[in-house]
Amino acid sequence: MTTMIGGEVTSLRLTEVEAYMGSDDPASHAYRGRTRRTEPMFEAGGVVYVYLSYGVHFCVNIVTGPPGEAQAVLLRGGTPIEGVNVMEHRRGRSDHLANGPGKLGQALGLTTEHSGLRIGDGLIQLDRGTPPAGIDATPRIGISKAIDRPWRFVASE
């Protein structure tokens, strides 16, 4: 995916994501219905949902389902491709640029201000990218409910 925030272009290849269903998924923010924060999740697919985690980190989601379903994919990690110097500057270090949800959000320069934006509006884009050799499904991380659902997907290459 590619972002153009503050005049800086950064792109990376997504390698780790997690799926979140809406009303069927106790671990989802949208589980208890529509609220102001989760509003973007109930939009049609192609909308970005960003939230502040632990008051410290910005985590990025992409809505995938039809309107009202609140299906989304949490971007957990990726490998930098373009604008690496920008990411290094934003992260304040040269390693571990986007190998985690909060890190990825910070590296791409996304904040809650960008929540609800549509992909393709000029700020955020999804590219075709290189297909992974394989995909592993594992249990999701950092949640306390519905841990038994293997909805974390990792590119094996």
Place this chain on the structure above:
DNA sequence: AATACGATTTTCT
């Protein structure tokens, strides 16, 4: 109006 709690990361021991 008040309070408890994260879809986390970093740093220290």
Place this chain on the structure above:
DNA sequence: GAAAATCGTATTA
């Protein structure tokens, strides 16, 4: 391996 940092949101009174 453990703990702190930090604030918006949801829940409760």
